[in-house]
Amino acid sequence: MAKVKSLAELKAMREKLQSNLDLREKSNNPDALVQVKVAMATCGIAAGAKQVMEHMMEKADQLKLSVVFTQTGCMGYCHAEPTIEVKVPGKDPIVFGHVDNKRADEILEKYVMNNELVEGIIPVNYEKI
Amino acid sequence: MTKIKTHVLCCGGTGCKASASDEIISTFEKLLKEKGLQDEVQVIRTGCFGFCEKGPIVKMLPDNTFYTQVKPEDVEKIINEHIIKGRKVTDLLYLDPENKQHVADSKHMGFYKKQLRIALRNCGFINPEDIDEYISRGGYEAIAKVLGEMTPQQVIDEITKSGLRGRGGAGFPTGVKWGLCAKNQADQKYVICNADEGDPGAFMDRSIMEGDPNSIIEAMAICGYAIGATKGLVYIRAEYPLAIHRLQVAIAQAREYGLLGDDILGSGFNFDIELRYGAGAFVCGEETALIHSMEGKRGEPTLKPPFPAVSGYMAKPSNVNNVETFANIPIIITKGADWFASIGSEKSKGTKVFALAGQINNVGLIEVPMGTTLRDIIYEIGGGIKGGRKFKAVQTGGPSGGCLTEKHLDTAIDYDSLMAAGSMMGSGGMVVMDDTSCMVAIAKFYLEFTCEESCGKCSPCRIGNKRMLEILNKITEGNGTMDDLQELRNLAAVIKDTALCGLGQTSPNPVLSTLDNFWDEYVEHVVDKKCRAGVCKKLMNYVIDKDKCIGCGKCAKNCPAEAISKTSYIAEGHKLPSMEIDTTKCIKCGACMSGCKFDAISVK
Numbered sequence: 001m002a003k004v005k006s007l008a009e010l011k012a013m014r015e016k017l018q019s020n021l022d023l024r025e026k027s028n029n030p031d032a033l034v035q036v037k038v039a040m041a042t043c044g045i046a047a048g049a050k051q052v053m054e055h056m057m058e059k060a061d062q063l064k065l066s067v068v069f070t071q072t073g074c075m076g077y078c079h080a081e082p083t084i085e086v087k088v089p090g091k092d093p094i095v096f097g098h099v100d101n102k103r104a105d106e107i108l109e110k111y112v113m114n115n116e117l118v119e120g121i122i123p124v125n126y127e128k129i
Numbered sequence: 130m131t132k133i134k135t136h137v138l139c140c141g142g143t144g145c146k147a148s149a150s151d152e153i154i155s156t157f158e159k160l161l162k163e164k165g166l167q168d169e170v171q172v173i174r175t176g177c178f179g180f181c182e183k184g185p186i187v188k189m190l191p192d193n194t195f196y197t198q199v200k201p202e203d204v205e206k207i208i209n210e211h212i213i214k215g216r217k218v219t220d221l222l223y224l225d226p227e228n229k230q231h232v233a234d235s236k237h238m239g240f241y242k243k244q245l246r247i248a249l250r251n252c253g254f255i256n257p258e259d260i261d262e263y264i265s266r267g268g269y270e271a272i273a274k275v276l277g278e279m280t281p282q283q284v285i286d287e288i289t290k291s292g293l294r295g296r297g298g299a300g301f302p303t304g305v306k307w308g309l310c311a312k313n314q315a316d317q318k319y320v321i322c323n324a325d326e327g328d329p330g331a332f333m334d335r336s337i338m339e340g341d342p343n344s345i346i347e348a349m350a351i352c353g354y355a356i357g358a359t360k361g362l363v364y365i366r367a368e369y370p371l372a373i374h375r376l377q378v379a380i381a382q383a384r385e386y387g388l389l390g391d392d393i394l395g396s397g398f399n400f401d402i403e404l405r406y407g408a409g410a411f412v413c414g415e416e417t418a419l420i421h422s423m424e425g426k427r428g429e430p431t432l433k434p435p436f437p438a439v440s441g442y443m444a445k446p447s448n449v450n451n452v453e454t455f456a457n458i459p460i461i462i463t464k465g466a467d468w469f470a471s472i473g474s475e476k477s478k479g480t481k482v483f484a485l486a487g488q489i490n491n492v493g494l495i496e497v498p499m500g501t502t503l504r505d506i507i508y509e510i511g512g513g514i515k516g517g518r519k520f521k522a523v524q525t526g527g528p529s530g531g532c533l534t535e536k537h538l539d540t541a542i543d544y545d546s547l548m549a550a551g552s553m554m555g556s557g558g559m560v561v562m563d564d565t566s567c568m569v570a571i572a573k574f575y576l577e578f579t580c581e582e583s584c585g586k587c588s589p590c591r592i593g594n595k596r597m598l599e600i601l602n603k604i605t606e607g608n609g610t611m612d613d614l615q616e617l618r619n620l621a622a623v624i625k626d627t628a629l630c631g632l633g634q635t636s637p638n639p640v641l642s643t644l645d646n647f648w649d650e651y652v653e654h655v656v657d658k659k660c661r662a663g664v665c666k667k668l669m670n671y672v673i674d675k676d677k678c679i680g681c682g683k684c685a686k687n688c689p690a691e692a693i694s695k696t697s698y699i700a701e702g703h704k705l706p707s708m709e710i711d712t713t714k715c716i717k718c719g720a721c722m723s724g725c726k727f728d729a730i731s732v733k
Contacts, residue, residue, distance in 0.1 A: 003387030005395040007273040012266070017265035022138050022253060025266075027191035040215050057132045069134060069193045072215040 026068045032066045034112055035093075037085040039072030047101070049083035056084075056104045063108060077122055088112060095122045133547055135170045135212055136190040140253065142177030142339050143332075144373050145185040149201055150174075154187055156204040161212075176340015178253035179494035183223060188235065188253070195235035196221040226490060226512055241407040243470070243509050246496045247480045248296075248456040250342030257375050260382035263343040269388050271459035272350050274703065276396035284355040285311060288458065291466035292478030297323055297414070298529065298555045299631070300477070300544035303458075306448060310356040310438040313446040318358035318639035320349045321442060322448040323419060324365035324372070327411040328527030329578060331558035332454035333482040338372035338496050340363070342379035342458065346389065346396075346402060348458035353400045361402035364419050366409045369707075376404060388597065405632030411528070411582035415630045416441075416449040429586045430630035434462060451556065454484055477543030487524075487561040488515045502520050504538040507561055518563040522646070526555030528575045528582075529635030531642025532568065551642040554633070567664035568647040569654055575639035583632065590633030593624040606667040609655040615659055617644065666717040669732045673708050677729035680705025684721035684730065690714050693721060 004010050018025075024065055037045070037054045039078025053069060060067040078085045086095040086107060096107055097120050110116040139154050157172045178186045183197035189209065194217055197205065205223060216291050222231040223238055246252070255262035263269070275563050289304025289410070310318065316354075322345060326334040331427065338345060349361040365373055380402055383389040391399045405423045407702070412418045413428040420442050422428035441447025451694035457479060461469045461516045470478050477499040486492055488692055490512030497506060502704050504522060507513070514520050522532040525542075533540070540546050544554050564572065575599045585591040597620050600613045620638030629632045644651060660668040685693040685708060692714035699706045707729075722730040 003385075005387065006271075007270070007394060008392065009278050010269055010273050014264050014267065014270070017261045021255070021265045022261060023133065023191050024138075027193050030191060030193070040213075053134070054132060057134075068191045070215075071134060071212075120394075 024087075026066065027035065030068045031102070034089070034096075035087040036067055037070050037072045037087075039075040039077070039081065039083045039085075040071040043074065044081045045079045046066055046084065051084050052067065052099055052101060052104050055101045056108065059105055059108055063113070064109060065112060067112070080122060081121065084128035086111065088115075093124075095124055096101075096120045097122045133169060133171045137170060137172045138175045138178075138190065138253065139172060140176075140178050140189040141174035141185045141257075142181075142336055144177065144181040144182075146371065148185050150276065151184040152201040153187065153204055157208070160208050164208065164213070166208070166212065169379065173256045174258070175248075175254060176252040176257050177336040177494055179244075179336075179496075180238075180491065181251065181566050182490065182492040182496065186253075188220075193234045193236060194354060195223055195233070195238065197223045200663045239509055239512060240493070240495075243325070243505055244496055245480050245498050247460060247469075247472070248337060248453050249340070249494070249496045250460065251344065252336060252494075255341070257340055257342055260343055260379065260386065263341070267463060268343055268459070269347055271344070271387070271396050271462035272347050274462055275351050275354055276394055276398055276439060278648050281311060281355045281357065284351065284462070287466045288461060291461045291469040292473070292476075293457055293461060293469065294477060294544060295451060296457070296481065296524065296556070298452035298553065300554060303450060303454055306450070307352060307355050308436065309436070310358075310446050310448040313439055315446050318356055318443050319358065319435075319442045319445060319447040320352045320358045320361040321357065321416075321419070321423075321447050322349055322361065322363040322365075322455055323414060323416065323449050323451045325361055325414040326366070326417060326452070326556060327414045327582075328556050328635065329339055329575075330486040330496040330560050331484045331527060331556050333484050333494065333557045335369050336370050337452050337456050337482070338369070339375050342372075342375045343378070343383065344459055345452060346379055346383050346391070347456050348455035349392065350389065350400045351458055351462060352450065352455070354398055355659075356446075358446075358448070359399045359401070361400060361443065362405050363402060364405045364407055364413070364423055364424060367406045368409050373404065373406070410584070411578070412584045412632050414632070415632055418630065419449065420447065421468070425586070429584045430632070432501060432629060438652045441454055445662060453557070472498050473614065474541060474543045474546075476545055481542075481557060483557045483559045485511050485559050485561070487559075488518065488563040488565070489513070489561040490515055499543045500541040502539050502541055504534065506542075506559070507538070511561065514561065514563050516563075516690075517526065518565070520561070521564050521566055522562045522571075524552075524571065524575075526553035526559040526635075526638070527557070527558045528554060528579050529631070530558075530563045531638045532562075533570065533642075534646045539598075550688060551645055551646075553636070565662055565664070567605075567660050568650050569601065569605055569660070569663040570644045570662075570664045572604060572640045572643045573598065576636070579632070579636040585634060585635075587627075587629035589624045589628040590630075590636060593620055593628075594633075594636055596620055597624075597637065601640070604651065604654050605660070605665040607654070607658045607665075611652075611655055614644065614651055614655065628670055629677075663732045669717065670712050670715065671710050671715060671719070671722060671730055672733045673710055674729045675707040675709070677701045677727055678707035679703050679727055679729075680707050681727075683724050683726075684708055684710065687720040687724045688720065689720065690716045692716070 106118045158241045187196040187199045293303045294300040413422045417432040418428045437447045522723045583590045692711045
């Protein structure tokens with residue numbers, strides 16, 4: 001291991017290391033961040049939810065967006081897998097269906113960054129307790 | 130490359146380790162590998178989460194799910210349900226004792242709601258054996274700031290301004306202490322970390338060292354720069370093997386990064402740390418005794434002055450601070466004195482870590498802002514008294530402190546209010562008692578501890594405490610007189626005035642505070658020869674209710690002293706004669722009562 005020689009080096013080191021702890025830091029205050037829940041039940045996984053989640057995480061990193069990704073169980077929209085729920089702070093959560101890599105990019109670039117609605121929204125008509 | 134989607138934090142503190150947390154971690158690692166998830170899920174062994182009552186704790190991130198009392202065999206279920214299917218494993222969640230609902234997120238648990246974690250900021254969050262994790266949370270930036278931008282005097286001023294006071298018990302202002310040592314010129318000075326945590330039931334310092342050892346190393350280096358010392362020594366008791374191990378790992382990693390050693394961060398400042406092991410004598414927590422023990426001499430205190438700041442380790446100026454005090458230093462430097470001074474009460478700034486123990490629902494390690502009330506700590510964080518019993522007293526400050534009662538529940542606790550109430554902050558042990566505790570017996574327990582731990586150098590402590598203990602023994606055996614109570618007060622006053630060190634001077638406190646707050650109970654023991662809590666064995670008698678007793682004879686079989694025999698009385702509706710206890714033979718073990726299925730035996 002190389003020795004740390006200055007504050008600048010220490011800071012650079014922190015920058016590099018921070019991504020390892022990113023997931024933990026974010027979970028300290030998830031309500032202040034964009035939260036994406038990916039439905040990851042059997043049908044979701046079969047429809048490619050894993051790959052989409054992977055892709056979306058990378059895309060969010062590229063766009064320098066602070067997003068908390070969580071896996072969740074079946075949301076019940078088996079006809080529209082993969083489905084994800086996106087919650088932007090201060091807004092009601094929105095569920096998107098048939099999310100592939102392309103749509104995932106759209107959701108991040110248009111909805112999350114610019115508040116433009118994109119296709120594929122599933123109207124949610126139930127109350128959660 | 131697949132991205133890590135879930136972090137599994139598993140407590141690796143001494144408490145959870147004792148309940149198989151190592152096995153939980155290895156099971157996680159093994160099963161995740163079997164299921165091909167090792168690249169998506171990271172398992173981290175952290176320090177203490179504080180919620181020891183419900184350990185071992187496993188926390189899932191990013192969704193903050195808090196699993197309690199996890200057993201190695203539960204791991205597979207957590208992986209299958211939580212990690213693969215995204216469903217929480219409900220029966221492992223914390224059950225709110227009040228509304229009987231499962232709480233998934235630790236943020237919504239009463240135990241954590243009122244806490245503010247500064248000294249414990251990294252405990253239960255990072256892997257204490259990985260310096261990288263400490264650095265990525267801003268670790269070692271305080272020492273970098275100090276070396277790069279501040280003069281030693283500025284560091285001392287900043288700490289003084291923050292209002293930080295010693296967390297070991299007496300509450301001496303830390304900045305002032307540093308200033309005193311900095312003033313003294315010498316070719317060698319020492320920074321000493323007092324990790325000789327000795328109060329019964331206290332584990333604050335151990336948990337900090339186990340959960341965040343790097344914060345102590347960084348703080349000691351900062352102190353070294355401020356007072357002009359290049360050597361740091363940690364005096365730690367040998368019965369803390371895990372804390373020792375974690376410190377050793379952290380010191381080795383810091384050396385490798387050049388954050389300890391020569392020319393730290395290119396500043397020309399040299400600092401290194403060594404560990405010194407104590408054999409677990411309580412008196413060695415006193416700074417002069419601690420220094421003697423480190424020098425290889427008997428762990429006996431000496432008169433102050435000279436203070437260690439003038440003549441300490443090897444007769445060189447030394448600065449001794451407690452572990453928790455050090456844990457606060459780096460964050461004061463990075464966030465500023467004003468930030469720290471904005472937390473807490475008027476004269477006590479910041480937070481205090483307490484080890485909550487005794488008859489309380491949520492036993493564990495907590496950190497609250499100074500000025501939090503005892504009621505909040507006991508009922509909100511602690512979840513109230515076990516079994517819904519009645520609160521009787523809370524002991525703070527260990528053998529140097531005292532017992533507070535119901536009337537103190539709304540006292541905002543800080544150094545001064547606790548002192549005014551006849552107790553003290555101490556290092557942070559907090560033992561909660563319900564109505565099954567006898568206060569005379571409690572006073573006796575603490576005094577027994579002091580007698581055992583007294584080094585014997587000065588006679589007030591060695592002989593005075595012994596005489597007090599004899600009187601307490603007399604009282605709990607039913608032979609006390611009212612004169613004895615007065616004698617206790619007299620002796621206490623003399624010991625307080627004349628003992629050599631802090632141990633002796635404060636040793637009568639548990640007796641005095643119980644005399645003040647529970648006078649009736651002492652009088653009951655002396656005059657009525659009764660112990661209302663049923664603790665003092667000599668004062669109680671087991672009695673068989675002859676009308677309830679069906680004469681089965683089980684008690685007589687259980688009795689090891691052959692004190693129970695048949696009478697000639699047969700109660701109405703019963704077929705066999707009832708039993709009776711010969712109180713002259715009875716040894717009061719209680720075996721008869723615990724074996725009786727008919728509730729016929731009671732203590733009178």
